[in-house]
Amino acid sequence: MSGSQSAVGASVIVVGGGVTGLSAAWWLARSGVDVIVIEKNIVGWGASGRNGGGATHYHSPLFAEEQRLWPQMDDLLGYPTEYRSKRIRVAINERQMEAARPSVDRTLQQGFPARWLDAKEVRDLVPLAGESAVGGVFFDRAGQANPQRTVQAYAWALQDLGGKLLQHTEVVGFERVADKVTTVKTTNGNFACDQLLIAAGPQTGSLSRLLGREVPVTSARAEMIVTEPVPLMPIGGVDGNGLFGRQTLRGNLVYGGGPHEWLPEGSIDAERPSSPLSRSIAKRLVEMFPKAQHIRVIRSWGGIIENTPDGRPVIDHLPGASNVVVATMSSVGFGLSPASGHAICEMLLEGKCQFANLSDFQLSRFDNLSPGWREEWGWVPPQTLGAVGRAL
Numbered sequence: 001m002s003g004s005q006s007a008v009g010a011s012v013i014v015v016g017g018g019v020t021g022l023s024a025a026w027w028l029a030r031s032g033v034d035v036i037v038i039e040k041n042i043v044g045w046g047a048s049g050r051n052g053g054g055a056t057h058y059h060s061p062l063f064a065e066e067q068r069l070w071p072q073m074d075d076l077l078g079y080p081t082e083y084r085s086k087r088i089r090v091a092i093n094e095r096q097m098e099a100a101r102p103s104v105d106r107t108l109q110q111g112f113p114a115r116w117l118d119a120k121e122v123r124d125l126v127p128l129a130g131e132s133a134v135g136g137v138f139f140d141r142a143g144q145a146n147p148q149r150t151v152q153a154y155a156w157a158l159q160d161l162g163g164k165l166l167q168h169t170e171v172v173g174f175e176r177v178a179d180k181v182t183t184v185k186t187t188n189g190n191f192a193c194d195q196l197l198i199a200a201g202p203q204t205g206s207l208s209r210l211l212g213r214e215v216p217v218t219s220a221r222a223e224m225i226v227t228e229p230v231p232l233m234p235i236g237g238v239d240g241n242g243l244f245g246r247q248t249l250r251g252n253l254v255y256g257g258g259p260h261e262w263l264p265e266g267s268i269d270a271e272r273p274s275s276p277l278s279r280s281i282a283k284r285l286v287e288m289f290p291k292a293q294h295i296r297v298i299r300s301w302g303g304i305i306e307n308t309p310d311g312r313p314v315i316d317h318l319p320g321a322s323n324v325v326v327a328t329m330s331s332v333g334f335g336l337s338p339a340s341g342h343a344i345c346e347m348l349l350e351g352k353c354q355f356a357n358l359s360d361f362q363l364s365r366f367d368n369l370s371p372g373w374r375e376e377w378g379w380v381p382p383q384t385l386g387a388v389g390r391a392l
Contacts, residue, residue: 009192010036018048020333021199022154023341029161036164044151046201050303052245055335056142058106061356065339079153087142090240113140128289144237144246180323199327202306217306220260226299227253241288305331316363
């Protein structure tokens, strides 16, 4: 940190203690950089600790790095993530079989194995599917991990490398000199920095707005349900019928999927009981796994995700603030976190990501976005108590 900075701080300050911010901070600490993560609540409070745990994003330019890194993460972090490779996408009708084709094509194009399954093969690998399955796809290198364990692994590994983590600390503003942010102002004091990463999930938009260039995001509530344990299937990572999730090592089925309920801008309220949308998840889970229709749902929760207008991430230098990088993964942050953290680290240290072309993630694609886009598209919260908002 430059000697002219008088406040306590670090070379890099990361705002946001979800998996994207924690991964980036860990990569920076591995590179010998002094880093502080500032989190308003506790690490993983939003969707990072409340998702389906999938690590399969064939559509992303970070996919190859995601698949390269996940099998190594337990060893690299020094803590368990419960990562397991192999994933199946089940189809319960021909339309869903056809909808899976782009994922197969994209996976094969990037040099990773994928193969079609007939109905019998699906039943052998996914016994709960029973006669409902007409077929599916087997992804050999895709996988899943435990979100809660993974968040904690990032946090512990960061601290093992000397990185600092400040929880229950809200960022309230910034100080600048010319086009550089020099100080992050929080409810627990001010912290000087040479560089800044804003990876604050639903609050990324409001925080970037304070620096003169808003990252457009809207909050939504992503519902998840958990069933009582059932016998372990040969493959624990199974998607389909509009659902994403996994079977835990204990045997529970943990699943979620749209539609999602829109929330007020910047909302991070994950404490309210689940909405009626959780019933839709349970219904679709039984359709995909008819042999599980006798088991009970024992828990449900909602994680708060942020969505960009086109559903794709933003990882970019913030215009008008030369030492600031902004990152929002637009609801796909967990699985991509090893790769996105690596990419962000390179952007902060070298000016750009060296291993992938992130031009599709540039903020400039929203230059002509209407200021009232949320209202125009109906991406707004319910207007009456108990109503379900217009869905994603």
